[in-house]
Amino acid sequence: MAPSLLHPPSQLSPAAALQLSQQAPAVLQNSPSTVSKSPFSALFSASETPELWIKYENLLLSCLRTGDELAAKQCLERLVARFGDGNERIMAFKGLVKEADAQHNGELETVLKEYEQILRDNDTNIPITKRRIALLRSMGRVPDAVSALVQLLDFSPTDAEAWSELADLYLSQGMYPQAIYAMEEVLILAPNAWSVHARLGEILLMAATAPGAAGASYQKYMAEALKRFSRSIELCDDYLRGYYGLKLVTTKLLKESAKLAKQAEEDGLVLPDTNTIERLNELATAKLSEIIRHSTAQDRGWRGYDQGEVAVARELLSEDSSAASRIER
Amino acid sequence: MTSPPVQLQAITPSLPTRRDKAVAPFRIMTWISKTITLLGAVLLGHACYSAQEHSALQSFKAATTTLTSTSAVASLPIDIAIETVVATLVILLGLVLGTRPLRPIQWNVWAGKIEREGEEGFLDSEGEMNRDFVGNPFSFLETRPGFVDIRKQRKEFAGWIKNSGPQ
Numbered sequence: 001m002a003p004s005l006l007h008p009p010s011q012l013s014p015a016a017a018l019q020l021s022q023q024a025p026a027v028l029q030n031s032p033s034t035v036s037k038s039p040f041s042a043l044f045s046a047s048e049t050p051e052l053w054i055k056y057e058n059l060l061l062s063c064l065r066t067g068d069e070l071a072a073k074q075c076l077e078r079l080v081a082r083f084g085d086g087n088e089r090i091m092a093f094k095g096l097v098k099e100a101d102a103q104h105n106g107e108l109e110t111v112l113k114e115y116e117q118i119l120r121d122n123d124t125n126i127p128i129t130k131r132r133i134a135l136l137r138s139m140g141r142v143p144d145a146v147s148a149l150v151q152l153l154d155f156s157p158t159d160a161e162a163w164s165e166l167a168d169l170y171l172s173q174g175m176y177p178q179a180i181y182a183m184e185e186v187l188i189l190a191p192n193a194w195s196v197h198a199r200l201g202e203i204l205l206m207a208a209t210a211p212g213a214a215g216a217s218y219q220k221y222m223a224e225a226l227k228r229f230s231r232s233i234e235l236c237d238d239y240l241r242g243y244y245g246l247k248l249v250t251t252k253l254l255k256e257s258a259k260l261a262k263q264a265e266e267d268g269l270v271l272p273d274t275n276t277i278e279r280l281n282e283l284a285t286a287k288l289s290e291i292i293r294h295s296t297a298q299d300r301g302w303r304g305y306d307q308g309e310v311a312v313a314r315e316l317l318s319e320d321s322s323a324a325s326r327i328e329r
Numbered sequence: 330m331t332s333p334p335v336q337l338q339a340i341t342p343s344l345p346t347r348r349d350k351a352v353a354p355f356r357i358m359t360w361i362s363k364t365i366t367l368l369g370a371v372l373l374g375h376a377c378y379s380a381q382e383h384s385a386l387q388s389f390k391a392a393t394t395t396l397t398s399t400s401a402v403a404s405l406p407i408d409i410a411i412e413t414v415v416a417t418l419v420i421l422l423g424l425v426l427g428t429r430p431l432r433p434i435q436w437n438v439w440a441g442k443i444e445r446e447g448e449e450g451f452l453d454s455e456g457e458m459n460r461d462f463v464g465n466p467f468s469f470l471e472t473r474p475g476f477v478d479i480r481k482q483r484k485e486f487a488g489w490i491k492n493s494g495p496q
Contacts, residue, residue, distance in 0.1 A: 066486055304445050
């Protein structure tokens with residue numbers, strides 16, 4: 001099925017993005033380029049819908065990604081004609097097109113200066129602030145990006161997207177405790193987001209397996225990761241990513257159960273007993289194999305999973321079963 | 330860095346057939362429901378016609394025979410009344426069968442449906458995707474469209490075109 005132009009295209013595969021940007025000529029031709037504001041023309045032409053502008057935005061992003069600048073500029077022109085130069089969101093799109101056009105670092109510096117000029121005039125322009133942070137990060141100036149992001153979060157602390165970006169920035173620098181803190185802030189703002197729970201579980205697991213972590217902190221991270229993955233599958237039935245994480249954590253814990261049992265009592269977060277972990281492990285195995293079976297057979301109602309993710313889960317299960325058979329022998 | 334648009338348009342997007350298979354049960358359901366609704370409508374029409382004929386006959390009788398005045402005119406025969414009620418119920422049944430499946434109202438069931446079925450679980454009876462379906466509503470927290478690094482995306486895309494390319 002062709003991906004819909006109404007959904008943000010940033011998570012699409014290259015093939016899907018290509019497919020979308022190939023629709024550009026047809027979409028540009030069939031959609032009205034401007035919508036008149038006079039009430040008389042509204043009587044005779046089709047009425048304006050928000051979907052039209054969402055379409056233009058998403059088409060703009062896909063075309064920029066696939067390098068179809070012509071169509072991207074057309075989309076931008078229409079958006080500017082509708083919303084004007086002063087619209088904050090449109091300003092961010094204009095900056096985005098300039099970034100994509102920039103050939104070398106000098107041009108990027110100019111774009112950055114423009115952003116800073118805009119922010120000097122109006123420092124509450126959040127889309128431009130975010131563009132500036134993204135550009136700083138893209139240019140490799142991570143510390144600057146982090147401090148700008150912290151500043152943004154200082155005056156807009158309920159921006160879950162920004163907290164999530166901060167977590168990703170810290171994670172890219174290997175600063176696990178900070179990344180975990182930022183991700184927990186995201187969870188405060190979106191407590192039902194099953195994917196964020198799973199993501200935090202993954203970060204915790206990374207923190208636990210990082211070379212620095214040992215002893216009590218290792219155990220704390222593992223216990224919390226276990227809880228996060230459990231919460232994600234509680235919020236979402238048959239969540240492949242959640243079960244995958246749960247399987248990883250429980251297998252790891254079961255392997256090391258002898259070592260861990262002694263240090264348990266010190267901290268607030270206590271690992272559940274081995275019995276519970278074993279049952280969780282069995283549950284994850286059963287669910288994963290069910291998902292893999294249905295998904296490979298392309299059963300009705302099981303086609304939403306990403307094939308790559310299913311393949312990785314299959315690998316994990318086969319590794320696990322081979323390890324088990326080695327032990328038995 | 331930019332790949333020419335000519336190359337992009339050389340690949341025709343092919344529509345997969347998966348969608349047609351998914352839609353088939355909906356088609357059968359709408360067919361059944363439409364038949365039942367039509368049957369109910371015919372029954373209802375018949376009942377109305379009978380009632381009308383009956384009253385016409387009664388008034389004709391009343392006009393010709395002035396002996397017995399009010400008692401016979403008052404009520405419809407019971408079979409017409411039953412037919413009307415049955416016809417209404419049959420129409421209701423047809424309409425109810427034609428509605429699309431109810432959405433899950435529990436968070437975990439609904440979320441699981443999104444993950445398990447993807448877009449397919451949210452098609453309406455005509456096989457069109459629901460306009461308000463957005464997939465995982467929290468995915469923006471991981472893709473972060475406000476912070477998109479367009480230059481990295483372009484590089485990755487150019488690399489993808491060079492290495493594997495569209496088949």
